[in-house]
Amino acid sequence: MKGRFSHGGGAGALARGRLARYGADMTQSLPAFAQNARFDVCALGNAIVDVLAPCEPAFLEAKGLVPGSMQLVDETQSATLYDAMAAGVEASGGSAGNTVAGVGSFGGRAAYIGKVAKDTLGEVFSHDIRAVGVHFDTPVLEDGAGNGFGTGRCLINVTPDGQRTMCTFLGAANQLTTADVDAGVIGDSAIVYLEGYLFDPAPARAAFEAAAAAAHAAGRKVAITLSDSFVVHRWRAELLAFIESSADIVLANEGELHALFETEDFDHAAAHLGRIVEVAAVTRGAAGSVLFRGGERVEVAAYPVEKVVDTTGAGDQYAAGVLLGLSRGLSLAQAGALGSLAASEVIAHWGPRPMVGLKSLAVQHGLSL
Structure with missing residues (x-):
């Protein structure tokens, strides 16, 4: 059953430049769904x-x-495009993986469930995500590399305006199943965050749905990111049905929101989303973001940056701040401010994960957890 949030703080706290502090002595101030969460x-x-x-x-x-799009490619297409690309940077990524790395950078406690192969890229991914303090113990795909299911990779071409166009070979990631859903970890997590890209392969979608059921059975909250407008177009009816039945929190950008409700009227679509879930957070690029809870609507400004270098990971890091804030009982304004700050850090450099500790950055801006 989907329940209601209890939360503390308010916009006034943000205006005073301080966020509610969190610590072992403040456990009782946590929302009910976050009590005793590992x-x-x-x-x-x-x-x-x-x-x-x-x-x-x-x-x-x-x-x-198509500029700004994400499309799935096979191993051969991936290799051909890789050979044609300019020299760049390789880094562990994946939308949800980037988000939990951001949670860890804020000093939060995060876990991750995802499939890699027993190969070099799999070792790189596993090392990197554990190095930022994220719990990750999903069993590797032992024979994936030799059977066309090597560790997945996303080829991201970034134009001078910072826009990214992605071609993804899922490989081993496509082999995530319900057997990989660790009910113990799910039950020990205040918020279970589901990546919309998992709607593409049927076995992964089943794992997605099993995780949501396990989270609600444990009294936790379920969040979903719509991930990409092309994903929404492919699975609109199924995504909408899942949101209405199983999601407590939805994160999306403006394009994904329009695709979900098949309208260009932002206010109409955003209000509709706000009515069917407990919390909705919609990003609007340089215009900031809008968050909804019940009848409450909060607009959060984007933090200014001197130059946008690469927008890869902006939505992922925004999600990190918002989800961590909600898990700790912060107001919409406070959670949105953390998300906006995290997004501003990541778009100022190459790569989808923070290069500066987000916890220390938050303190510098008067935002403390």
Whole structure:
């Protein structure tokens, strides 16, 4: 059963430049769903390694790629595109993986469930996510690399305006099943965060649904990110049905929201989403974000950055701040401010994960957990 949030704080606290402090002595101030949780957030997602490289718009046109899109490719297509890309950066990624890395950077407690193969990229992914303090023990796919299911990778071409166009080979990530859903970890997590990309492969979608059921059985909250407007177009009816029946929190960007409700009227679509879930958070790029809870609507400004270098991971890091804030009973304004700050950090450099500790950055801006 979906329940209601209890929360503390308010917009006034944000205006005074301080967020509610959290510690072992404040356990009783946590929302009911977060009581006795071992983890603030546990995420399920496609475990992939990101390959980021700069490109000109002409490169995308020559390769038949839609700017700003995400599309799935097979292993051969992935290899061909990789060979054509400029020199860039390889880093452990995946949308939900980036989010829990952000939670860890804020000083939160995070766990991750995702599938990698027993290969070099799998070792890189596992090392990197554990190095930022995230609990990760999903069994590896032992024979994946030799059977066309090596560790997944996302080829990301970034144009001079910072927009990213992604081509993803899921590989082993596509083999996540219900057997990989650790009910113990799920039950020990205040919020279980589900990556919308998992709607593409049927076995992963089943794992997605099993995790949501386990979370609610344990009295926890379920959050979902819509991930990409193309995902929403492919699975609109199924996503909407899942949201209405099983999601407590939804994170989306403006394009995904419009695709979900098949309208260009932002206020209408956002209000509709706010009515069917407990909390909705919608990002609008440089215009900031809008969060809803019941009849409450809060607009949060984007933190300014000198230059947008790469927008990869902006939504993922925004989700990290919002989810951690909600798990600790902060107001919408406070949670949104954390998300906005995290997004501003990641778009100022290459790569989808923070290069500066988000906890210390929050303190510098008068935002403390």
